[in-house]
Amino acid sequence: xxxxxxxxxxxxxxxxxxxxxxxxxxxxxxxxxxxxxxxxxxxxxxxxxxxxxxxxxxxxxxxxxxxxxxxxxxxxxxxxxxxxxxxxxxxxxxxxxxxxxxxxxxxxxxxxxxxxxxxxxxxxxxxxxxxxxxxxxxxxxxxxxxxxxxxxxxxxxxxxxxxxxxxxxxxxxxxxxxxxxxxxxxxxxxxxxxxxxxxxxxxxxxxxxxxxxxxxxxxxxxxxxxxxxxxxxxxxxxxxxxxxxxxxxxxxxxxxxxxxxxxxxxxxxxxxxxxxxxxxxxxxxxxxxxxxxxxxxxxxxxxxxxxxxxxxxxxxxxxxxxxxxxxxxxxxxxxxxxxxxxxxxxxxxxxxxx
Ligand code: ATP
Ligand code: MG
Ligand code: FE
Numbered sequence: 001x002x003x004x005x006x007x008x009x010x011x012x013x014x015x016x017x018x019x020x021x022x023x024x025x026x027x028x029x030x031x032x033x034x035x036x037x038x039x040x041x042x043x044x045x046x047x048x049x050x051x052x053x054x055x056x057x058x059x060x061x062x063x064x065x066x067x068x069x070x071x072x073x074x075x076x077x078x079x080x081x082x083x084x085x086x087x088x089x090x091x092x093x094x095x096x097x098x099x100x101x102x103x104x105x106x107x108x109x110x111x112x113x114x115x116x117x118x119x120x121x122x123x124x125x126x127x128x129x130x131x132x133x134x135x136x137x138x139x140x141x142x143x144x145x146x147x148x149x150x151x152x153x154x155x156x157x158x159x160x161x162x163x164x165x166x167x168x169x170x171x172x173x174x175x176x177x178x179x180x181x182x183x184x185x186x187x188x189x190x191x192x193x194x195x196x197x198x199x200x201x202x203x204x205x206x207x208x209x210x211x212x213x214x215x216x217x218x219x220x221x222x223x224x225x226x227x228x229x230x231x232x233x234x235x236x237x238x239x240x241x242x243x244x245x246x247x248x249x250x251x252x253x254x255x256x257x258x259x260x261x262x263x264x265x266x267x268x269x270x271x272x273x274x275x276x277x278x279x280x281x282x283x284x285x286x287x288x289x290x291x292x293x294x295x296x297x298x299x300x301x302x303x304x305x306x307x308x309x310x311x312x313x314x315x316x317x318x319x320x321x322x323x324x325x326x327x328x329x330x331x332x333x334x335x336x337x338x339x340x341x342x343x344x345x346x347x348x349x350x351x352x353x354x
Contacts, residue, residue, distance in 0.1 A: 005323025009092025014319030085328020089117030164216020199254025
């Protein structure tokens with residue numbers, strides 16, 4: 001079965017073609033990726049310091065058809081070879097989701113094939129199965145993206161139990177807001193991570209929020225405020241030496257990353273301990289983060305569990321994870337895909353009840 005995936009929940013237009021045959025015969029899931037196209041709108045939104053919903057929707061419309069052509073060419077396939085269309089149904093920006101939904105449904109109607117609405121976070125959550133080492137069910141998933149930070153117990157495809165989540169900012173959001181405080185362009189997560197590499201450890205002892213809260217919840221807004229306070233104190237000194245300013249930023253970035261990673265690490269270890277799972281998966285944009293990967297790898301080695309990641313390119317939003325999640329749902333439940341023609345999106349949607 002060839003599934004076309006369409007992602008348009010926020011500021012990336014992603015299109016991909018996925019063949020389920022390798023997965024069905026027990027081969028690595030990544031062999032099913034036949035073609036893909038991705039356009040990030042990051043440069044367009046940068047001047048505004050964040051995503052402008054109306055501009056996002058319009059750009060998805062402009063990009064989606066050329067990306068489909070690109071994917072078909074890469075896969076050496078024709079439209080008639082597609083068996084089903086999976087699209088991101090939610091959560092996300094309503095207008096942006098409507099572009100993907102309208103496109104998917106119209107194309108499917110024309111081709112007389114079924115569609116399946118996919119939960120964006122399920123796309124992120126299952127993407128580690130496309131990585132070099134696949135986890136075994138049940139596993140614990142640490143989902144760290146721009147809009148979410150959750151620890152999940154994944155019993156099977158479609159069976160998700162929420163262990164805990166952030167009560168305020170998401171990890172990616174904390175990265176981006178802190179990056180902005182340190183003068184980095186939006187979205188500054190990756191740049192902040194690189195800056196932290198140049199910093200000294202221990203100069204700033206930042207709070208590790210909810211480290212000992214006894215549950216699996218997170219809070220990152222206080223950490224960001226602690227960074228802001230340090231920035232204000234430093235600015236009050238009116239230091240003009242460029243090297244000193246650069247070192248301050250790098251050291252503070254280091255302190256921020258270490259605090260955030262410490263909390264994510266400890267809670268993930270506890271989730272592994274408490275559930276008795278052998279496998280931990282990391283998913284979402286922050287799964288690309290080097291310091292977090294290093295910390296989890298070291299812990300896994302020490303405590304005897306395994307960690308699995310999506311390929312770096314599939315950590316942030318993309319069409320492959322949507323095609324893949326839609327395909328797995330269709331294989332699992334025979335009637336998961338429908339012929340319905342209505343453009344139904346769910347801007348707010350809880351994965352546990354999806
Ligand atoms: P959601 O999936 O919750 O709806 P989203 O789709 O906007 O949110 P993703 O695309 O999964 O989020 O991830 C984007 C986030 O990942 C941004 O906040 C970005 O800064 C962050 N990010 C990407 N690479 C890195 C990195 N190397 N280190 C830290 N953060 C990173
Ligand atoms: Mg994005
Ligand atoms: Fe996402």
